[in-house]
Amino acid sequence: MDGGTLYSIGELARRTGLTVKTIRFYSDRGIVAPADRTHAGYRRLIEGFLDAVFAGLPGGGRHAAVRRSMTPELPATPTDEQVRAWMELAELSLDPDFRAGVRRLAEDHAAGLPDGAPTPPRPDLVAAARELVGPAVASGISPDSPQADPVVAALAARCALVHDRPDDAELRRWMLHRLEAASDPRRDRYLQLLALINDWPAPERLAPVLDWSVTALRLRAAR
Template sequence: MDGGTLYSIGELAQRTGLTVKTIRFYSDRGIVAPADRTHAGYRRYAPDAVARLALVRTLRGLGLGLDVIRRVVDQELTLSEVAAEHAAALDVEISILRLRRAVLTAAAQREPTPEEMELMHQLATLSEAERRRLIDDFLDTVFGGLHTGSLYAAARRSMTPELPDNPTDQQVRAWVELAELTLDPDFRASVRRLTEDHAAHLPVGSPTPPRPDTIAVARDLVGPAVACGITPDSPQADPVVAALTAHCAQAHGCPDDAEPHCRLLDRLEAASDPRRDQYFQLLALINDWPAPERLAPLIDWSVTALRIRAAR
């Protein structure tokens, strides 16, 4: 058809797939104005109304409001400007929906009380500054007042979660779980005891690096034994326990300690809290780090082996 052809609202509906009611609504809103009217008052539309309505349908399908659509079809706004603005709004909405889904998924797995549900929601929706304050408070409890210089400054950094700007559902759930851990007074006290015990055996003012701590040595000595299937009550475990005990005595400046097993047992029992492993597993997930080795099985092996020998 040539450019002088005008369409009735019914013909326009057939060409666009929209209903007469919808086209009339758009027309009343000034989005697709009629080019003329018949003597009886019926609307007639120019051929370009087909293209305009196709654009309107597309933009409505993308969720844009009618006021914005009218400005686009009237060329008051460019499509790129609208697309960028709408994409940014969708990013915010998607982030909110992701947080909600993460909280609901975590709740479905845990059967929380109403109070726990509220806490989970609050933790998931904290701002970046609020998350930082929560973690800083936890780390201040763990490391505060020890005056151990760069060694514990580095340890503090290595325990700091950094939730990305666009976290996955899994990272959000991990953040909620880690944040709940940091608010647990018993967990705070447990980690603080480990830190104080470690700091108590550091050489004050010495420029030499500290010896590997008991947990690291247990990992290095016990790990191969566990991997080989050596049980803590077997004779093959004796040299492993002896090496572990000797290191502990030497590292703490008491090679002639009469009760090295008991001394080492106290340290490992303090480190056997499974929540420690849980914290570092969650931390790695949030920060997108490689999953750390779980130390609880090695510490449990060491504790069992030491108890057996202490009882002999």
């Protein structure tokens, strides 16, 4: 997709399958303003989102790598499906609530980085939940069942070990906070659109694992 090619509203409607009325609505919202109906214009919207998420965070190159992994790269000759995904991702990036949620996740991640540049980053809580909770979800174990107790205990023990802190009520409140922030369904959608645009394999949906983990932690915190 040529960064200097300007797409008319009619051409965007044809390529995306959206109506002219919908494209005009996007234009009014600033998502596809006339001067921005180019590859470069869309990229500015998404780069603005990533700037808002990562600006001023500690961690230097570590956050730069995460940012790169969240950046869409539209091919030179995108498919119509990729163009539609590009526009949807641009709209999602303008959602202030979504921006704030991803920013909170980034801040929590930065706060959890170990001191000292030579130390490798700690494993992410979401990755630990995917590894330890995923099999329970696949097996149909209910988060309120006794069979869920050892799963929650294993997840808490992993976090306690990684973050060098006791497995207590405070740790589990922290885990619940992190997983609640990560369970926004728009996060899954962003990653799905990103994979489609970048021609990556479709990502695993994390919502079932995160919802299970949040429910299980809430139930046990109330006991």
